[in-house]
Amino acid sequence: xxxxxxxxxxxxxxxxxxxxxxxxxxxxxxxxxxxxxxxxxxxxxxxxxxxxxxxxxxxxxxxxxxxxxxxxxxxxxxxxxxxxxxxxxxxxxxxxxxxxxxxxxxxxxxxxxxxxxxxxxxxxxxxxxxxxxxxxxxxxxxxxxxxxxxx
Amino acid sequence: xxxxxxxxxxxxxxxxxxxxxxxxxxxxxxxxxxxxxxxxxxxxxxxxxxxxxxxxxxxxxxxxxx
Numbered sequence: 001x002x003x004x005x006x007x008x009x010x011x012x013x014x015x016x017x018x019x020x021x022x023x024x025x026x027x028x029x030x031x032x033x034x035x036x037x038x039x040x041x042x043x044x045x046x047x048x049x050x051x052x053x054x055x056x057x058x059x060x061x062x063x064x065x066x067x068x069x070x071x072x073x074x075x076x077x078x079x080x081x082x083x084x085x086x087x088x089x090x091x092x093x094x095x096x097x098x099x100x101x102x103x104x105x106x107x108x109x110x111x112x113x114x115x116x117x118x119x120x121x122x123x124x125x126x127x128x129x130x131x132x133x134x135x136x137x138x139x140x141x142x143x144x145x146x147x148x149x150x151x
Numbered sequence: 152x153x154x155x156x157x158x159x160x161x162x163x164x165x166x167x168x169x170x171x172x173x174x175x176x177x178x179x180x181x182x183x184x185x186x187x188x189x190x191x192x193x194x195x196x197x198x199x200x201x202x203x204x205x206x207x208x209x210x211x212x213x214x215x216x217x
Contacts, residue, residue: 084180085177085191
């Protein structure tokens with residue numbers, strides 16, 4: 001059983017190698033206030049007082065995107081033997097992760113200040129909405145097209 | 152759904168890993184099927200029954216709770 005949406009198997013070891021580097025990159029940005037020393041970053045935005053926030057923003061954005069990519073490589077690459085049981089476990093794990101994520105957000109919303117609320121909503125609602133759209137499209141709309149083609 | 156894969160393996164003297172290799176699944180999948188933790192697809196059930204040379208309903212059997 002082949003799932004074309006999964007990344008190649010080689011992505012998993014690459015992801016595991018890059019993930020610690022991504023964490024070090026993130027830590028260096030937030031713990032040591034590091035920014036990339038690239039000349040091109042300093043030519044983009046120079047504030048009137050001579051300071052430059054773009055290098056910090058670029059470092060921060062890149063660090064998060066890099067971390068996200070490494071996590072995707074680990075999470076969504078093929079197993080050595082990619083069979084139906086593995087796919088069933090993957091689906092259940094994904095579902096459980098969404099439940100736990102939502103539960104954690106609900107808990108944090110009660111504990112955190114109200115300014116956190118929009119951020120939480122933006123994070124959790126689109127995932128569920130996109131799932132509903134994709135699932136219903138594949139479940140109900142696509143089979144109708146298939147029926148008309150086969151008859 | 153119960154099955155007799157473990158018995159059939161013993162008769163043919165093959166390991167879970169060998170069976171898994173022959174039907175192109177992981178050893179964990181065979182283990183889960185044998186332990187009745189996972190119900191295989193029709194394709195996989197047919198592959199297993201063909202390998203053992205017996206009809207599917209000789210290897211896989213419905214239970215009252217199914």
